[in-house]
Amino acid sequence: MAHPAQVKIPATYMRGGTSKGVFFRLQDLPEAAQVPGAARDALLLRVIGSPDPYGKQIDGMGGATSSTSKAVIIAPSARPGHDVDYLFGQVSIDKPFVDWSGNCGNLSAAVGSFAIASGLVEASRVPRDGICVVRIWQANIGKTIVAHVPMTDGAVQETGAFELDGVTFPAAEVQLEFMDPAAEEGDGGAMFPTGSLVDELDVPGVGTLRATMINAGIPTIFVEAGALGYTGTELQEAINGDAQALARFETIRLHGAVRMGLAGSVDEAAKRQHTPKVAFVAPARDYTSSSGKAVAAGDIDLLVRALSMGKLHHAMMGTAAVAIGTAAAVPGTLVNAAAGGGSRTAVRFGHPSGTLRVGAEATLVDGQWQVTKAMMSRSARVLMEGWVRVPGDTF
Known part of the structure; x- marks a missing residue:
């Protein structure tokens, strides 16, 4: 043949x-x-x-x-x-x-x-x-x-x-500027698609979680680490080696996707693995990164861990970093609260591999939050x- x-x-x-x-x-x-x-x-x-x-x-x-x-x-x-x-x-x-x-x-x-x-x-x-x-x-x-x-x-x-x-x-x-990174009403969505900075998200088999669901950089669901029994200092093996934990995060993702209007059902949401992301946040504390580097609580504003394609990411997705920076700039979100609250134009957060600084410019216009750009450096x-x-x- x-x-x-x-x-x-x-x-x-x-x-x-x-x-x-x-x-x-x-x-x-x-x-x-x-x-x-x-x-x-x-x-x-x-x-x-x-x-x-x-x-x-x-x-x-x-x-x-x-x-x-x-x-x-x-x-x-x-x-x-x-x-x-x-x-x-x-x-x-x-x-x-x-x-x-x-x-x-x-x-x-x-x-x-x-x-x-x-x-x-x-x-x-x-x-x-x-x-x-x-x-x-x-x-x-x-x-x-x-x-x-x-x-x-x-x-x-x-x-x-x-x-x-x-x-x-x-x-x-390489410096990057993500211009007007949040979804807008005219895009068929909104920066906060539920209309709230914090929602009660009912997740079958998990419970009711407080969540900030934002569409900036990439649609992301932020939950509190403590509500899931975590500290925010976890490294990959702590999550990726736990099949039950991964299933729990996927369930959160699926139901969050429906709540955000990204999918009409959990079955539909299961077919789009890339979005939305799920991340959990916690106040800053000391931890040791995956490379063995010590990260001091005084050097960061908060802790963030995020999942991508069903697994805990080894560092942080760039689009999720935009979501973190944007949410941190809006007082009242879970991300802003974990960072200590108040008004801020940049945050440095701790992730499994170390730290990352991201900036965002947010303003309240006619009762709606708008972000003109988010900024970060990569290579x-x-x-x-x-x-x-x-x-x-x-x-």
Whole structure:
């Protein structure tokens, strides 16, 4: 019998923040995969190595975690005031599913670098030295991200002294601005979709939990660590090694998704693994990070742990960090209360790998909270570039 040859597709494997993913230019994808649909999903699943019942993604580029099972498609933008369109796919590890419902804040840090290196930013806007401002349209959620990418001798500067907890080696700092990150009424949602800063969320088998449900950066459900028997200092093994805990968090996520209007039923919510996120918060206290680094309560404002794709994240998703910064800026939310309450424009929170600072500018307008932008620093680096190969009958 005939066997299909492998197809070569230009690609770049990049780290952005505490995530890794395979980056493509839209124009380099096979024609059938240049438009949304089954062919594109099938291609990306095969590239990453999913679905894998072994949960290892051995036969693909994925790293068997939510942080490393990702794909990005970049294209020139026809939208005024933007350089590129950025589309993010969260690839399920064990299911034949690519979730396009949200953004990846960590990989956002790599989009500007990739766009410049790929010739997708107009040459007149790229300085030989200094900072190149890349205007990104985040196509999944319809928002603008502005990346400030350092340049040296006409090339993207990737090495540097900026340290990011959760990433082993220092690199060049990339500053990100997430413009108008909260959902608005005109988007079919709202920053606080239930209309309340804190809700009573009834979760069968778990109980009634106080929750702040916010749509900023990415839809996120914040609950109190103490209400679940946690301190907020937990590391991955404390949660990911507990099947009952994971099931409890997934139940919270499903019922929170329905309450937020993201799904009509828990069955529908179960089909979108990427959103919403679930996070638990607690007041600052001393703890030891996953690397053995001591984090002092006096160096942080609060503790946050978040789950992604059903597992406790090893650090913090960038989009969830935007949600944290935004919620912290609004007095009355559980996040703001855990940070000590009051008015604030930035917080430094402790996560399993260390700490992260995120800022947000929130104002109350006509009784509704609005956020003009959220800001954070990440780093990015090309790990490998060339071609990925998939069997020709994949898509």
